[in-house]
Amino acid sequence: MSDEQAPLLNGENRDGAPTQSASHKRHKAVAGGLLLLGFIAALVLALFLLEDGLPRNPVKAAYKILDKAPVIDGHIDLPWLVRELNGNNVTQVDLRKAFPGHLDIPRIKQGRLGGFFWSVYTPCEDSGANFTVPTNSVRDTLEQIDVSRLLVEKYSDVFSLATSTQDIRMAIFSGKVASMIGVEGAHQVGNSLGALRLYYALGVRYMTLTHSCTNAFADSAGIFETPEPVHGGLSPLGVELVYEMNRLGMLVDLSHTSDLTAIHALKVTKAPVIWSHSSARAVHNVPRNVPDDILKMIGLHKSKKDAVVMVNFAPFFVAKEGEADLVAVANHIDHIGRVAGRKHVGIGSDYDGIGSTPVGLDDVSYYPMLFAELYKRGWTARDLVGLAGGNLLRVFEGAEATARFMQERGAQPSMARYDKRPDLPRPLEKEL
Numbered sequence: 001m002s003d004e005q006a007p008l009l010n011g012e013n014r015d016g017a018p019t020q021s022a023s024h025k026r027h028k029a030v031a032g033g034l035l036l037l038g039f040i041a042a043l044v045l046a047l048f049l050l051e052d053g054l055p056r057n058p059v060k061a062a063y064k065i066l067d068k069a070p071v072i073d074g075h076i077d078l079p080w081l082v083r084e085l086n087g088n089n090v091t092q093v094d095l096r097k098a099f100p101g102h103l104d105i106p107r108i109k110q111g112r113l114g115g116f117f118w119s120v121y122t123p124c125e126d127s128g129a130n131f132t133v134p135t136n137s138v139r140d141t142l143e144q145i146d147v148s149r150l151l152v153e154k155y156s157d158v159f160s161l162a163t164s165t166q167d168i169r170m171a172i173f174s175g176k177v178a179s180m181i182g183v184e185g186a187h188q189v190g191n192s193l194g195a196l197r198l199y200y201a202l203g204v205r206y207m208t209l210t211h212s213c214t215n216a217f218a219d220s221a222g223i224f225e226t227p228e229p230v231h232g233g234l235s236p237l238g239v240e241l242v243y244e245m246n247r248l249g250m251l252v253d254l255s256h257t258s259d260l261t262a263i264h265a266l267k268v269t270k271a272p273v274i275w276s277h278s279s280a281r282a283v284h285n286v287p288r289n290v291p292d293d294i295l296k297m298i299g300l301h302k303s304k305k306d307a308v309v310m311v312n313f314a315p316f317f318v319a320k321e322g323e324a325d326l327v328a329v330a331n332h333i334d335h336i337g338r339v340a341g342r343k344h345v346g347i348g349s350d351y352d353g354i355g356s357t358p359v360g361l362d363d364v365s366y367y368p369m370l371f372a373e374l375y376k377r378g379w380t381a382r383d384l385v386g387l388a389g390g391n392l393l394r395v396f397e398g399a400e401a402t403a404r405f406m407q408e409r410g411a412q413p414s415m416a417r418y419d420k421r422p423d424l425p426r427p428l429e430k431e432l
């Protein structure tokens with residue numbers, strides 16, 4: 001039964017460490033305990049009913065599943081859209097009516113979107129050969145975090161800031177949209193692990209190791225062509241970055257990274273990882289998609305790493321020009337399910353970050369149609385609950401458990417600094 005456990009309830013983790021340690025978060029657990037118990041009871045009942053009595057009609061079945069276990073999307077670019085359209089002025093933004101782009105509150109409800117990572121993206125700026133030319137990335141990232149938090153606060157009846165799996169469950173249980181924050185590229189920390197720690201303090205719970213540019217930590221996959229590798233995967237500072245993210249409990253996101261970076265990160269990470277918005281290269285051959293040899297490194301067995309690949313809807317990553325549609329996106333999901341396992345696939349649409357969308361997946365209100373397509377293909381309620389968000393929650397819980405495990409054993413914050421930075425006095429204990 002343990003393998004068949006409902007994904008949303010799955011508490012196991014790779015290291016075998018308890019997901020709720022006795023010493024940590026006790027006060028929080030007591031406060032939220034009753035609510036959470038109610039939630040778990042409701043879910044057990046829901047899954048029991050779902051397995052038993054799903055309608056034959058795939059669309060009706062999809063809505064029934066998503067009403068109990070709504071979609072948690074790994075990557076939505078609403079903060080960037082607000083920067084582009086409104087210069088970050090959130091008082092001008094009205095999400096209660098039709099908003100340009102792919103989501104607003106009415107469509108969130110229609111699409112059964114129960115949570116998403118608000119991407120706080122800043123573009124790659126030229127930081128020179130050694131990545132030491134100053135840029136505005138840290139300032140701009142702080143502004144995008146501010147936009148996210150202000151919008152969550154502005155619509156506090158709809159959104160709820162979530163910095164833990166418990167927060168996500170509580171938000172969904174109380175009918176809110178769990179709102180997590182993800183940074184899309186390590187160029188956004190300005191080569192500084194101190195900045196990373198403060199992003200965590202502000203609520204950031206994943207960081208992509210690169211965007212489309214290589215940075216001081218890791219090599220990028222580029223967009224359509226992979227740039228010449230600089231580090232051959234992670235740099236020594238990148239290895240230290242992964243350690244620090246593991247220690248903090250911030251998810252390591254491997255979307256946008258080169259294959260060697262992904263393989264290197266899978267080797268050194270102590271925690272499960274994510275691809276917040278990447279599809280399958282065997283289905284459509286672009287460097288931004290995950291190849292089968294890397295998908296085969298993912299799994300729950302000791303010899304593998306737990307991970308979730310959250311499928312990207314960007315048409316140019318889905319299919320040849322003019323051929324991206326809902327069926328093609330389902331093919332990516334099916335393929336990852338076949339190669340890595342259905343417990344390792346999720347949704348990372350990239351909505352609001354993509355100029356066009358696949359036919360039949362025009363905006364967030366269309367998720368149920370994608371679930372209907374997979375239901376038609378034989379995906380069970382359990383598989384679909386995992387795809388919707390259960391798989392992500394298991395992986396996130398694994399990262400939380402790893403952080404507790406490391407911190408309880410005295411793992412120290414990394415004091416590593418980038419050796420090419422000219423501004424810090426030498427010598428420091430650790431130079432990378």
Ligand SMILES: [Zn+2]
Nearest residue numbers: 184255256277
């Ligand atoms: Zn991206």
